[in-house]
Amino acid sequence: MALEWEQVVVDSADPVALGRWWASALGWVVVNDDADEFEIRPSADTLPGLVFLPVPERKQLKNRLHLDFRPDDQAAEVERLLALGARRADVGQGGAPWVVLADPEGNEFCVLGQRSDP
Structure with missing residues (x-):
């Protein structure tokens, strides 16, 4: 069995704004600019990526990852x-x-x- 690392999922209050911030910080490209699933990658065909999903609650504690x-x-x-x-x-x-x-x-x-x- 082989696994390919597709992406890291980031819960976010504002997926578009946070995704754009990370795209700027990393110099990555936006591959999906949907507000319900905003995804960036190093290039359009390079994995892994970061996908930002909306959640209603704000972050409260130190990240576990x-x-x-x-x-x-x-x-x-x-x-x-x-x-x-x-x-x-x-x-x-x-x-x-x-x-x-x-x-x-x-x-x-x-x-x-x-x-x-x-």
Whole structure:
């Protein structure tokens, strides 16, 4: 049996707005702009994607699943994401070498530092 990772589903109060924010943050393309199922991907024919679905309730607690990103320049990427509307988040990371941010609806994600060679 083989599995292909199709997408990550993100519950959202405003799927279109949050999906467009993530498309800008990641430089991805919109492949479905329906308000009930807004989907973005790295390119139209590349998986996995992110699909944003509407839910009536707002996020209340720390995510049980989050995304990690490793940019070439952590400080520059953090500043770029903050300028797009992300905010800094504290999930108890202390002095960790990664930066925890939250998207406009409060979903946490990490911006990692430069990879250390083993």
